[in-house]
Amino acid sequence: MSYGLYRFMVPKIKICGLTNLEAVNAAVKNKVDYISCVFYKYSPRNITPQFAESITEEIPNRIQKIAVLSTYESNIEDIIKYYKPEILQFHSDEEVDDILKIKSRFGLPIIKTIRVNKLEDLKVINKYSEIADMYLFESYSDNNLYIDKPGNKFDWSLLKKVKIDKPWFLSGSLDKYNVNYARRVSGAVMINASVTLESSPGIKDPNMIEDFIKSVRNPNY
Structure with missing residues (x-):
């Protein structure tokens, strides 16, 4: 596919780790997916879960809610009762059987996060292929899955070197400056952003959310 055609593909955007109503409203206003x-x-x-319900209860149906959690x-x-997610994302090193039990119980699609540093790391796709409906590929985060910081990138082009037979998100320090390059070299049509949209740890900035989404929707922004 030529870059000229690729630029006009409309990517799906996921904003992760929302913790306040202002950030949720910014995501909704800018038509996140x-x-x-x-x-x-x-x-x-x-x-x-109760607070998550309170800040997301009025989002439109076109936006799907994802719960990022661990079987631990x-x-x-x-989470299911109050937040009412449409998708569950497992972000740790869970066992396949543990995820399968939860998937069977609640009947929700599963995103499995896969951390990438080198090509060999992508072999773990095979481990989760039977239970995952989607994947999310991201960088390692200082040996802690949940304490990320800007700059934790991986070689996005590695994703073109393996066969991925299910939909997948690209993540890992994507920002308004690098996201379109990252999409081009990885082939991603679904993207995830989190820490790069924060003014302080855990606090998303509405203006940064808007700028990021605009840069994805319009590469010339």
């Missing part, structure tokens, strides 16, 4: 809240006590983006957490029932 997915939003996600994080439910993990060690994350600076962790919020309760015990509040999955509350």
Whole structure:
């Protein structure tokens, strides 16, 4: 595919780790496709299912809600009850059987996060292929899955070197300056941004969200 044609493909955008109503409203205003809240006590983006419900209850149906969690957490029932996600994203090193039990119980699609540093890391796709409906590829984060910082990138072109037979998101320090280059070299048509849109750890900046989405929708922005 030529870059000229690629530029006009409309990518799907996911904003992750929303923790306040202002950020949610900015995502909605700029027509994001997915939003996600994080439910993990060690994350600076962790919020309760009840609070997640309060800041997302009025989003339009066209936006899908994703819950970022781990099978090691015990509040999955509350996440389903209050936040009402359409998709579950497992972000740790969960066992396949543990994810399968949750998928079978709640009947929700699964995104499996895969951390990438080198080509060999992508072999783990095979481990989760039977239970994952989508993947999200991101960089390692200082040996902590939930404490990310700008600059944690990986070689996005690695994703063109493997066969990925399901939809997938590109993540890992994407910002308004590098996102279109990252899409081009990786082939991504679904993207995820989080820490690069924060004014302080865990706090998304509405203006940064707007600038990011505009840069994706209009590469000449």
